[in-house]
Amino acid sequence: MKINWGTGMVLALVGFICFIMFFVIKMNIDKKYEHDLVTEDYYQQELKVQGNMEKEQNGNSLAQNIRWKQTNEGILVTFPDSLDISEITGKVFLYRPSDKQFDFEMPISLSNQNLLIPDNRLLGGRWNLIIDWDYEGKSYRFKKEITY
Structure with a gap:
């Protein structure tokens, strides 16, 4: 043929x-x-950008801002020593840009200046750590991209 x-x-x-x-x-x-969107309510989050920037500036204006370090037990978040821990309220949000199934949020509950995010909740890779907190009526925000 x-x-x-x-x-x-x-x-x-x-x-x-x-x-x-x-x-x-x-x-x-x-x-x-x-591949998922970073957040489902993208447009509502965009409306809050100015407020979030002001909260971050409030945190940066402190004599000592939040610090973090990676330990064997997980991520240790340390709040400023000059603040009364009983007055700190808020939440810690960790989201993984590559997979929203692993995102989680936990309330801030302090017995000393440190807050431990347990190792068993974290997978290896990139995470965005966002801490929204209030102290004596003023709002603060700490945001950091970390690799665990």
């Missing part, structure tokens, strides 16, 4: 279309290639 150039072109075009469709379908179905 002899294939002329017109039939060859049609077969090549059909083969190319099938090749492209295979990858389009594979990328849409396979969970390995799924």
Whole structure:
């Protein structure tokens, strides 16, 4: 059987279309290639940007801001020594940009200046640590990108 150039072109075009469709379908179905938005309520978060910047400036204006370090037990967050820990309220939010299933939030509960985020909640990789806290009626925010 002899294939002329017109039939060859049609077969090549059909083969190319099938090749492209295979990858389009594979990328849409396979969970390995799924990428989520950073937050579901993106536009509501954008409206809060100015307030968040003011909170971060409040934190930076303290004599000593929040510090953190990685330990064997997890991430140790240290609040400023000059503050009364019974007056500190707020929450710690860790989100993983690569997979929202591992995001979690925990309230700030202090018995001393330190707060431990346990190792068993953290996977290796990049995390965004956001601490929103209030002290004596003033709001503060600490934000840091960390690799655990």
